[in-house]
Amino acid sequence: MDEADQRHRQRMARKKQVIDARIAAAQGARGVVVLHTGNGKGKSSAAFGVLARALGHGQRAAVVQFVKARSDTGEEEFFRVHPQVRWHVMGEGFTWETQDKARDAAAAQAAWAQARAYLADPVIDLLILDEITYAFKYGWLDLDAVIAALKDRPPMQHVILTGRAAPPALVAAADTVSEIAAVKHAFQAGVPAMPGVEF
Amino acid sequence: MDEADQRHRQRMARKKQVIDARIAAAQGARGVVVLHTGNGKGKSSAAFGVLARALGHGQRAAVVQFVKARSDTGEEEFFRVHPQVRWHVMGEGFTWETQDKARDAAAAQAAWAQARAYLADPVIDLLILDEITYAFKYGWLDLDAVIAALKDRPPMQHVILTGRAAPPALVAAADTVSEIAAVKHAFQAGVPAMPGVEF
Numbered sequence: 266m267d268e269a270d271q272r273h274r275q276r277m278a279r280k281k282q283v284i285d286a287r288i289a290a291a292q293g294a295r296g297v298v299v300l301h302t303g304n305g306k307g308k309s310s311a312a313f314g315v316l317a318r319a320l321g322h323g324q325r326a327a328v329v330q331f332v333k334a335r336s337d338t339g340e341e342e343f344f345r346v347h348p349q350v351r352w353h354v355m356g357e358g359f360t361w362e363t364q365d366k367a368r369d370a371a372a373a374q375a376a377w378a379q380a381r382a383y384l385a386d387p388v389i390d391l392l393i394l395d396e397i398t399y400a401f402k403y404g405w406l407d408l409d410a411v412i413a414a415l416k417d418r419p420p421m422q423h424v425i426l427t428g429r430a431a432p433p434a435l436v437a438a439a440d441t442v443s444e445i446a447a448v449k450h451a452f453q454a455g456v457p458a459m460p461g462v463e464f
Numbered sequence: 465m466d467e468a469d470q471r472h473r474q475r476m477a478r479k480k481q482v483i484d485a486r487i488a489a490a491q492g493a494r495g496v497v498v499l500h501t502g503n504g505k506g507k508s509s510a511a512f513g514v515l516a517r518a519l520g521h522g523q524r525a526a527v528v529q530f531v532k533a534r535s536d537t538g539e540e541e542f543f544r545v546h547p548q549v550r551w552h553v554m555g556e557g558f559t560w561e562t563q564d565k566a567r568d569a570a571a572a573q574a575a576w577a578q579a580r581a582y583l584a585d586p587v588i589d590l591l592i593l594d595e596i597t598y599a600f601k602y603g604w605l606d607l608d609a610v611i612a613a614l615k616d617r618p619p620m621q622h623v624i625l626t627g628r629a630a631p632p633a634l635v636a637a638a639d640t641v642s643e644i645a646a647v648k649h650a651f652q653a654g655v656p657a658m659p660g661v662e663f
Contacts, residue, residue, distance in 0.1 A: 293655050294656055295655060296658075297658060297661055299650075303645075305642035307500060307642045309513065310514050310517070311506035312513065313516050314516070315660070317543060318539045318663065321538030322538040322541070339517035339518060340517045343516045343520030344516060391660060423660060439648075440649075440655060441505055441649050441650045443504035443646060444647050445504070445506065445510075445645075446502075446643045446645065447642060450639075451496045451640045457493055459493065459495075461518035461521045462517070462518070462640075
């Protein structure tokens with residue numbers, strides 16, 4: 266075998282290696298469950314950043330906000346008009362604001378009914394369940410039912426869940442978990458919530 | 465003073481309290497420096513989520529990517545077409561990929577020249593310096609010069625910096641710092657980087 270042949274053979278072997286690696290990777294491809302928890306700023310923002318990313322790849326997405334009641338946020342204003350996004354603000358605010366446990370629980374259950382419909386819909390590539398963890402903390406939703414629905418979802422669907430104090434069973438059920446700690450926050454220095462940065 | 469008068473007085477006192485609080489808040493209003501660091505997933509995503517939020521409020525933004533060299537990311541595809549966004553992919557990839565220190569340093573300095581121009585431009589409401597921390601780690605940029613430029617920026621401009629292992633002086637200079645820890649990641653379970661979620 267002459268030198269040119271040998272070089273060609275080596276080149277092809279290398280090419281095969283790359284292709285094999287790609288096939289192996291593709292075999293592991295599936296939807297992932299991502300959880301953003303902790304007390305720091307960035308849990309929901311990171312979900313919305315992934316939403317932008319997914320839309321950039323032509324995916325379809327749905328967002329269900331479990332606690333947020335306001336509809337004047339920059340993220341909603343920005344994404345709601347996108348044809349591939351369905352956006353649902355289904356909360357009643359935080360419980361210490363509403364002081365009405367029955368109404369909070371009903372709102373969370375309505376939000377979950379909406380979320381469950383998306384978890385059964387393979388058209389949705391990415392589903393964001395924003396601030397859902399509070400629904401477990403206050404006993405508004407059954408954690409086992411939520412985990413079961415996550416496991417039964419379409420295999421290529423990605424789900425991002427956000428909120429403080431995620432229960433350990435939810436951490437166990439997720440593929441990727443980031444814990445966002447607050448090292449410091451501008452409000453400690455007297456800066457009010459700034460539009461764009463905070464909402 | 466009759467009862468109706470007294471009720472009115474109480475109501476007005478309460479109203480004054482609310483207005484005073486708003487004035488106090490407004491006086492603290494200013495641009496903030498936000499830092500997303502740590503080894504977990506979500507540092508850049510959270511910055512892009514804030515970008516969406518800022519655009520929803522009609523703000524103008526610029527993004528300078530210090531390390532990223534690829535231009536096939538979903539976030540770039542999604543945001544680059546927006547008329548109020550200027551997007552610059554200025555990296556050469558990670559150094560262990562390029563194996564060329566001089567080229568890496570030159571790329572970081574070019575990215576910094578672009579960033580510095582935005583840090584002097586009050587038209588830009590939000591500036592994202594993505595993965596800038598690596599430039600300090602590898603000695604490509606002078607940290608003191610970057611901190612000085614942050615301090616001299618237009619007073620209402622927000623800046624988000626991302627990247628692992630932020631140097632302590634940068635943490636000190638920032639108003640809001642989130643440390644994102646990786647609790648677990650889907651790749652540990654053999655799932656390859658999925659488009660939409662990871663890039």
